[in-house]
Amino acid sequence: MSRKYVMILTVVLISMVLMGGTLEASTLGSRTLQFGSRGDDVAELQKTLNGLGFWTGPVDGIYGKLTEGGVINFQIAKKIRIDGIAGPQTFGALNISQPELLSRSGTSNASRYSASDLDLLARLVRAEAGGESYLGQVAVAATVLNRVKSSQYPNTIRGVIYQVSGGYIQYCPVRNGTINQPANASTRRAVEEAINGSDPSKGALSFYNPRYTSNAWILSRPRTTVIGNHVFVR
Structure with missing residues (x-):
């Protein structure tokens, strides 16, 4: 392994540590998201809200103040609970189904409830x-x-x-x-x-x-x- 490759790998690992580890691989709607959350689902939420005109900052998969602000603005526009948390109500307003609201038997109970x-x-x-x-x-x-x-x-x-x-x-x-x-x-x-x-x-x-x-x-x-x-x- 070349010295240059080792140095690059070290920089990448240090960056991951500084960022708090790798981002969690999750599907949007599979969990409630709030300030401090990280993952692919956060990035998808950011992309979705940005596309709707509710600015969440760069699509980086980190639920920071800008993302929280974008969620709040979306909640205000949709006249739903304003808490800056992407949970059942917010996902419902985005027409996103929530796997975590499925019954343990595997059938969809969430689809029955608005x-x-x-x-x-x-x-x-x-x-x-x-x-x-x-x-x-x-x-x-x-x-x-x-x-x-x-x-x-x-x-x-x-x-x-x-x-x-x-x-x-x-x-x-x-x-x-x-x-x-x-x-x-x-x-x-x-x-x-x-x-x-x-x-x-x-x-x-x-x-x-x-x-x-x-x-x-x-x-x-x-x-x-x-x-x-x-x-x-x-």
């Missing part, structure tokens, strides 16, 4: 379980999805959340308006995990906090598990 449905579910999870553990948040999201799959309830997320049965609104946040408060990063991740097939509720269709519930029907339902302050029931 970005607005996922945001609505994340807002419900925050209103119902914002003070609970992350596991508890995933469990609450799973109960809604379990209802969607059940013949006893509407077959859409929106239909389940806004269902009125016997004159009774199913979820307190819908009744008191807290459903309209924005979701956060934790509840959005919890929804994604539930969509992926995670169900800490063990097949539950409902949940309640025993300190605040006196409803005879829900208290009579068979328990599946208890997570934090919530009892999960079928």
